Amino acid sequence: RQTFSLHDDLTISLNYLCKRSIKLSRLAEESKPNTLIKVLEFGAGTGILSGDILECFKSFDKNNVKGRLLSMEYDSVYADYLLKKYDNELEFTFLQEDSKVYDPPGKFDLIYSSFADHHIIRNEKNAREYFSNIQINLHQGSKYIVGDEFLPEHDYKNPQERIKALKKYHSHIIDKANDDYNMANDSKNRALIQELIELENEALESGIRAVENPDDPNSGDFKVSLKHYQERLKGTGLKIVGEPTRIGPQDDALSEEVGGIYVIEIKLA
Numbered sequence: 001r002q003t004f005s006l007h008d009d010l011t012i013s014l015n016y017l018c019k020r021s022i023k024l025s026r027l028a029e030e031s032k033p034n035t036l037i038k039v040l041e042f043g044a045g046t047g048i049l050s051g052d053i054l055e056c057f058k059s060f061d062k063n064n065v066k067g068r069l070l071s072m073e074y075d076s077v078y079a080d081y082l083l084k085k086y087d088n089e090l091e092f093t094f095l096q097e098d099s100k101v102y103d104p105p106g107k108f109d110l111i112y113s114s115f116a117d118h119h120i121i122r123n124e125k126n127a128r129e130y131f132s133n134i135q136i137n138l139h140q141g142s143k144y145i146v147g148d149e150f151l152p153e154h155d156y157k158n159p160q161e162r163i164k165a166l167k168k169y170h171s172h173i174i175d176k177a178n179d180d181y182n183m184a185n186d187s188k189n190r191a192l193i194q195e196l197i198e199l200e201n202e203a204l205e206s207g208i209r210a211v212e213n214p215d216d217p218n219s220g221d222f223k224v225s226l227k228h229y230q231e232r233l234k235g236t237g238l239k240i241v242g243e244p245t246r247i248g249p250q251d252d253a254l255s256e257e258v259g260g261i262y263v264i265e266i267k268l269a
């Protein structure tokens with residue numbers, strides 16, 4: 001999603017997750033001397049957020065506080081990419097494992113997921129497995145921070161309504177991208193915008209395949225509405241802290257119509 005920032009009303013800063021939402025640097029400042037802050041990332045993808053977290057670690061300059069990041073990604077292509085990208089980072093450990101069920105040793109001070117949950121969670125069974133895994137990796141003072149894309153509200157059990165919601169969400173982004181493409185005055189910007197359009201079309205097609213054939217291994221996009229995500233958390237031993245932060249669209253009516261991007265802070269109930 002490197003090109004996603006082209007669209008101001010549907011954008012998420014990965015740095016927002018790292019520095020503002022959970023105040024990682026502040027956590028370091030408040031920690032006791034010689035503390036090791038342990039961070040877990042589920043669904044690392046191409047490692048954009050991983051890089052931001054590692055940069056945060058480098059800003060720790062008080063009381064010998066250190067950071068350690070364990071990132072997990074199941075996809076073999078992304079796994080190879082991540083291993084090469086951060087091979088020389090001493091604070092980074094990577095595991096090619098299934099985030100739904102793999103329980104790494106110990107507890108973590110922070111757990112992150114950025115644009116990953118709607119790929120990790122294919123169905124309600126997966127949701128229970130995944131949230132159970134998050135729960136056992138948190139301690140009473142730690143938090144799980146998720147940033148993700150959410151569809152407009154709809155009847156999840158109705159396939160036609162799900163497809164309609166998918167089309168509303170992705171079509172909004174594609175329409176804006178087409179407008180930007182027509183206004184772009186250089187080839188580099190046009191290429192980036194064209195990449196975004198292709199990504200959104202692929203995501204839409206993948207989402208529709210997931211509705212029509214949930215067992216299709218080529219389907220990897222399983223977006224739900226924000227309300228549905230919140231419903232999945234009930235009875236899991238986890239609870240949302242405060243209200244989800246909407247990154248975009250900022251217009252209430254538009255967000256209700258097309259969905260949006262939110263950052264959600266979660267802790268043990």
